[in-house]
Amino acid sequence: MKRTVITPRTLRGFVDVMPSTGRRRRQMLAVLEDVYTSFGFDPIQTPTVEYAEILKGKGGSESDKQMFEFEDKGGRQVALRFDLTVPLARFVAQHESELTFPFRGYNIGYVWRGDRPQRGRYREFLQADADIIGESGITADAEILTIIATALARMDIGPVTIRLNNRKILNGVLTRLGLQDRVAPVLRALDKVDKIGPGAVADELAGAGVSRAAAEDLLALIGSLQASNEASLSHVGASVAGSAEGEAGVAEVREVIGLVSAALGTPAPIRFDPSIVRGLDYYTGMVFETVHDEAPEAGSISGGGRYDDLASVYTTSRLPGVGVSIGVSRILSVLDGLGRLGDMPRDRTLVVLTQDPGSDRAELMRLAAAIRGGGPFDVELYPAAVKHASQMKYGDVRGARFLLTLDGDGTMSVKDMESGMRSSVPPAEVPGLLRKLIGSP
C-alpha cells in the first residue's frame, strides 16, 4: 500500500528537545528537585488544563490574550495554564484543609503562552516553581531567594544576577503622587521601560492620566540604579521618605539581602534594581528577576515575588505567598546561545557489540545486566549482528567510553576509547575491570 507522506513538523513556538539537550535538561531538573527538597518543599502537580474562568483575570489582560483557550467536547470553556502560580493559588484554596501551613510546594511543568515566537521565547516552555504559602514575613522571601541562588549555582550555568525590587516602594511613591488608584496600568507601563524606552513609557503614562511631572518622578525613580546596593537603597530611600509603605519596602530589601548573604556564606548575587516591576498584576511585595550575566539581553531566566492576595480570588481564608519560577526552557536556550550546550560526556557509557549471527545473545544480555547491576554504567547492547565496522562506528558516534566484544574463545575484549587500551578478560571480571578503569571503588 502506497501512502501519502505527511510532512513531519512542529507548530511554531513548540520545539522538540533533542537527546543532548535532553541530557542537560535532566541534570538541571535533578538539581532543582534536590535543592527544592533540601529546603523542605514537597512536589505537587496541578492539571495543565483548567476551567478558563479559574485561570483568567488573575495575571492581567496581557496573559488573558495569550492564553490557549478552547471549548472542550463537553462544551466547557477551558484553557492551558499560562503559569504555575495561578493554578497553585487555586490548589491551596481548594485543598486548604489537607495541607500543612506554612506550605512549601514545588511544581515542575509546562506552561503555554501564545506569544510571538522568537529566540528563547517559546509558546510551550518548562518552568520549575517553588512557593511558600501561608506566611507573610520576609524570612520566607529570603528562603526563596536563597533557593534561586543555590539552585542556579548548582546547575552550573555560569554567573547570574538576581534583580530585586519591592512593590511597596513603588506603591509608596504612587500614593505620594496621588496615583494609588492607577497602580496596575502605571506598573504595566513602567515594566516596559527596557523594551520600549523611557519616552514611550512616558507617553503611555500620560495616556493613563499621569501628569508629566509625576511621570518624570517615576522614571527617575526606576532609573536610579547606583554602583552598590547600599547606594541605590539610600537614593531610593530619600525618594520614599515620609511614605510608611515605601520606607518599609526599602527596609525589607536591605534585610532580605543580608539574610540571603548569611545563608550563602558569601555576598548574595542580588542587585537592588528599582526598575524591576514584573508585568503580572498579582504581586504585592518583593519582585525579582534573574539574568545570566553573559546574556542579560536574553531576558530573565527566573522570576517571582510575593503575592499576598492571589488566593483570595478562590477563598476567604488569608493565604499570602511568595515564590519563584525558574525557566528551564529559557536557561537551555540561553546556554545554547552562548555555545555551551554541547553533549555531556559519556564517560560511563559502554556499547556491547554483537559479533555474528551465531553469537549468544542470551549471554550478551546476561553480561549487560551484570555490568549495569555492578556499577554506575550505562550499557547499550548493539541489538543486531551487523558488520563489526558499523557497530564500532556507532560506538564512536555515540561517544561511548568503552566498546566490548565477546570473542570466539569466550573471553571479553574491552576497549577503552579514552586511552585506546584493549584488555581481554573472562566475562565475570568485566564489571570489576570497568570500575577500575573509571576509578570507582
Next chain:
Amino acid sequence: MKRTVITPRTLRGFVDVMPSTGRRRRQMLAVLEDVYTSFGFDPIQTPTVEYAEILKGKGGSESDKQMFEFEDKGGRQVALRFDLTVPLARFVAQHESELTFPFRGYNIGYVWRGDRPQRGRYREFLQADADIIGESGITADAEILTIIATALARMDIGPVTIRLNNRKILNGVLTRLGLQDRVAPVLRALDKVDKIGPGAVADELAGAGVSRAAAEDLLALIGSLQASNEASLSHVGASVAGSAEGEAGVAEVREVIGLVSAALGTPAPIRFDPSIVRGLDYYTGMVFETVHDEAPEAGSISGGGRYDDLASVYTTSRLPGVGVSIGVSRILSVLDGLGRLGDMPRDRTLVVLTQDPGSDRAELMRLAAAIRGGGPFDVELYPAAVKHASQMKYGDVRGARFLLTLDGDGTMSVKDMESGMRSSVPPAEVPGLLRKLIGSP
C-alpha cells in the same frame, strides 16, 4: 475591595497531585530515568500540542474521537497528544539525519484522552515511554521487556505480570481464515473480549463480515491460555501450523521469553497470552501489557509493542520501532486502590524552629544552609516566630525526624522525634551529630 470568590475546582478527569503522592511519584520517575539511562536511552521531549493532522489517523478511530482537538488563535487545527508513540514517529522522521540509529530514546510526559473518567482512568495522565527505533530484530524487543521488568521491580510496587502476544500469530490465523483484509476491525473487536465478553465480540465480528465458524476459531485461539507458557505456545503453535507468519510469531515469543529470563537471571514475569491484542492499529509484532498481580482488574499499568510501519506515515525511510509506555498515573492509582500510597518516611527531614521576635534569623539561615550542605538532610526553617507549641505541632504533623531550637545561650537543642532523645550542642557540631544519629558516615 470585596471580590466574588470563584469556586476552586478542577475539570473532571484532571487531578491535582498532592504532596505525599508527589513524593512517591518523584521516586518512581527517578527509578524510571535511572533504568532507562542504564540501558543507554537518552531523554527527549516532543511538544504536547501538535498539528491535528500529524496526530490523527495513526492510533485508530477510537483515539481520534478521544482527542482534545481545537483551533488555535492562528486558525490552525491542533490537538493535545493522546500518546507519546505517534509524536515519536514524527520526531524520528523529522530528525532522522541528526539521530544515531539504532536510536534509543525515552520521553516522560502527559497525554490527554477524552475518555469517560472512572477510577484510575484520567483525561490527563503521565506516561514514561522508552523506544528503540531503527532495528527490527527481537533483541530490541527483549531489551524493552527487560526494561519493563527491571523498572517495575525497582519501583517497588509489588508483583506484576507482563502479558505477551505477537500480532504475527493473529495475522497468521487471519490469513488462514481469509480475513487478511479485515485485520484492523477484527483485532479491534478481539481486543474487547475482557470488557464485553465473547458473545458481544462474536456479534461485532459478524458485523465485520467474519463467518460464525471463523469467529469461533478466533475466540478459541485467544481463549487458549494454558497453565504454562510452553503449554500455551504448543497449543497456539498447533493452531498456526502451516502459516509461516504465525509460526514465526510463536518462535519469536519463545525466544524473547528466554532472552529476558537470561537478562534478569530469573524466570521473566512474562505470560504468553493469546488474548492480548492492543487496540491501537499501529502494532505489527510483539504486543504486551502489564498488570499488577493484586489488581489485575485495574487494567494495564504498562503497554507497548513493535510498530514497524508507523514512521512510514511521515517518511519514506524504513524506521521500525519497538517500545513501552509505563503508566505512572495509573500505577499511582493502583497503589492508592491497594491502600499503599501513604506518605514516604521523612527520616532525614528536620525543622529549625524560630524562637522569638529577637532570635537571630541570619544565624538560623546560616545554620540551615550548613546542615543542608553537610549531609543528606531536608531542612525546613520555620519562617516566623509564632508560639513554640505551634511550631512543635508543625514539625509533628510534617513527620519530621528532628526538631532544632537555638537556645538563648547560643547552643542548639536537637530533638530526635524517633527516640525522643534531646541533645544540646554548639551550632558547629550540629551537622556531625545529625549524621551520627541517622547512621551516615
